[in-house]
Amino acid sequence: MDRVSITHAEDLAATQHGLITRRQLVELNVSPGVISRRLQSGTLIRVDTGVYRLRGSVESPEQQLMAAVLVVGPDAAVSHQSAANIWGLLERAPDKPHVSVVRGRWRDKPFHVHRSTDLGSDHVGVVRGIPTTVPARTVLDLGATASPRTVAAAFGTALRDGHATLEE
Numbered sequence: 551m552d553r554v555s556i557t558h559a560e561d562l563a564a565t566q567h568g569l570i571t572r573r574q575l576v577e578l579n580v581s582p583g584v585i586s587r588r589l590q591s592g593t594l595i596r597v598d599t600g601v602y603r604l605r606g607s608v609e610s611p612e613q614q615l616m617a618a619v620l621v622v623g624p625d626a627a628v629s630h631q632s633a634a635n636i637w638g639l640l641e642r643a644p645d646k647p648h649v650s651v652v653r654g655r656w657r658d659k660p661f662h663v664h665r666s667t668d669l670g671s672d673h674v675g676v677v678r679g680i681p682t683t684v685p686a687r688t689v690l691d692l693g694a695t696a697s698p699r700t701v702a703a704a705f706g707t708a709l710r711d712g713h714a715t716l717e718e
Contacts (some may be wrong), residue, residue, distance in 0.1 A: 555579050560604065565679060567616040568607020572600040598659070611643060612636075616680050618647040618661040626651040627674045627681040629664060632696050633688040636677050637713055639704040650683060650691065664691070677694075685713035 558578050563570040575585055588594040594602040598621045607613070615636070619626045627633075630648035634640040647661040652669050673687040683691060685708045692701045708714035 556626075563604045563607070566620065567610065567613040567679065568604050569613060569616055569620055570594075570596065570604065571620050572602070575602075585662050612678050612680060615647050618649045618659075619681055621659065621661075622649050622651050622663055625653075625669070627669065628677075629662055629666075629683045629688065630662070630691045633677075633683045634692060635703045636680070636682055637685050637688060637708070638711065639685065639688065639699065639707045640714070648695070664694075686715075686718035689714065 555578050555648055559570055561581060562574060562578070572585065574604060574679060575584055576582075589596060589602070591626065593605050597603050597617045601617055601620045603609070603613070603617075615628050615632060619628060626649050628636060628647065629650035631644040632648040635643040644662075648664065649661055650664045650666045650669050652666055669683075673683055674681050675684045676682065682688075689701060689705045692704055695703075705714070711718070
């Protein structure tokens with residue numbers, strides 16, 4: 551791998567909370583052999599299937615959320631309680647991240663994956679560099695997984711803070 555590929559990989563990982571996928575590395579012309587050597591040397595650290603953390607990157611709640619999105623795929627977004635927390639609609643983050651995606655089956659992952667038939671680009675924004683369902687969609691999603699009291703609190707906060715309107 552030449553220095554340009556390394557630099558591009560590092561630049562991309564910097565925009566993704568220190569994470570990069572195997573697919574992204576290959577698209578940057580990094581060979582499978584180089585990926586294996588970097589894993590063995592500890593320059594890349596396996597986070598989950600096909601997702602790696604660059605050595606020296608700071609582990610954080612945002613990195614955990616980004617990792618879940620990257621594992622699930624390019625059409626995934628942080629959702630439900632995780633999205634409510636990152637938008638400031640709920641104070642407490644869930645124990646395991648919640649991610650939504652249109653298709654796929656996900657088992658035995660350290661996060662919740664919700665399948666949605668209507669997760670369009672108009673339902674996804676970016677918060678702290680992480681694809682996340684927009685507040686109105688987030689409150690709607692909470693209705694499937696949270697208590698009515700939690701949904702009402704998140705909805706009230708979204709309205710009060712200007713993240714959503716009654717028309718949405």
